[in-house]
Amino acid sequence: MNNNILLESGTGEVEILEFIINDKYYAINIIKVKEVINANNLTKLPESHPAIAGLTLYRNKIITVIDLKYVLEKQHKSEIESTIILCQFNKIEVAFSIDNIVGVHRIKWDKITKPDDISTNSLVIGNIVLDNKIILLLDFEKIVTDISPSTGISENKMVDIDYKDRSNVKLVLADDSPLIRRLLKDTLIKAGFKNIKIFDDGKQVLDYLLKLVDKKNEKFIEDVNVLITDIEMPQMDGHTLTRKIKEHNILKRLPVILFSSLITNDLKHKGESVGADAQLSKPEIGELVACIDSFT
Structure with a gap:
């Protein structure tokens, strides 16, 4: 191929x-x-x-x-x-x-x-x-x-993560898989996150963010600190979502983490080309928590 x-x-x-x-x-x-x-x-x-x-x-x-x-x-x-x-x-x-x-x-x-x-x-x-x-x-x-x-995301991958109060961090999460959304939410909560908005495609996320900007302008960042998005999603994929955010004169401030099974050394250039701030391969949930911490 x-x-x-x-x-x-x-x-x-x-x-x-x-x-x-x-x-x-x-x-x-x-x-x-x-x-x-x-x-x-x-x-x-x-x-x-x-x-x-x-x-x-x-x-x-x-x-x-x-x-x-x-x-x-x-x-x-x-x-x-x-x-x-x-x-x-x-x-x-x-x-x-x-x-x-x-x-x-x-x-x-x-x-x-x-x-x-x-x-x-x-x-x-x-x-x-x-x-x-x-x-x-x-x-x-x-x-x-x-x-x-053992090949996927599971709660036992949280064993090396120290819990701390991360309730002040406001996350937006986009993934089309109900299973992944549930496991991600459960494991992030175990890490100390409490404020998590969850969507199942990129279009929903972009619509939400644009409404925030209309309402609060530069202060939209008070409502969302980090976006975590899958790549492969119906309606709008994660690469397109990231590109639209990074091309927006206000939303471009939002840190975007691509969290996907499609992140490989051969394919990372795709995320880089649309301006992603970080790229992590599923199922490394522990690395995801550390990455969120680096932006907050």
Whole structure:
């Protein structure tokens, strides 16, 4: 997969890789995809999670392969040879077996609608209507975290953080995942934060901030001290949100922390190009608290 085709940051667009499982259409943000390969040498693991198809060897690395058909349909793939999407996020490399690749599409984030199911168990983060069909944008981080909780955000990652009274710090948090929003709120409260406003997409955050500026002008900073935002969100992504804030003559004072599974050494330039003040990869919740402290 040639990541040089990826878009400039903050354009409000995303490139998705569309694929098929059991004649249903799904998608992944292409920024997470390293390569698409065919594998016929999966090594089965004894007594492993039923969603784990096995291990494959990729460029002298052993990669865990997750059977998406089992995750979504509770059916195992019967074919010996599999099409595999090799991904990198949350500081891990992991692969997903699928049926077939359809292609790559460039679309606007504001054309991706939020799913009706807003429960923490949903594996869908957005619905895309394209060519008279519905494509489901999947929450791959949640899929992996459900199988291996240690790879995601959890309260036990707070063990090295000393509690202190941080109730004077006013945070705004944006993340489209109900699970991540809940875990982030719980862990930030355990660190001593009490004043946290939570939104589930970037457009909601920008609307809130612009209303604050209309009401209080430069004094908007009295109501919000730091913004923590995910990157991958329907309606408005975190890169676009950051760019709009940093291009605003008043809002540009607000420290913006990008907190996303998509923060890697290869992709940090995207956050830098839109003016992010800090970038941290999920699931490093401890580093997030230290970063907030550095701005307050």
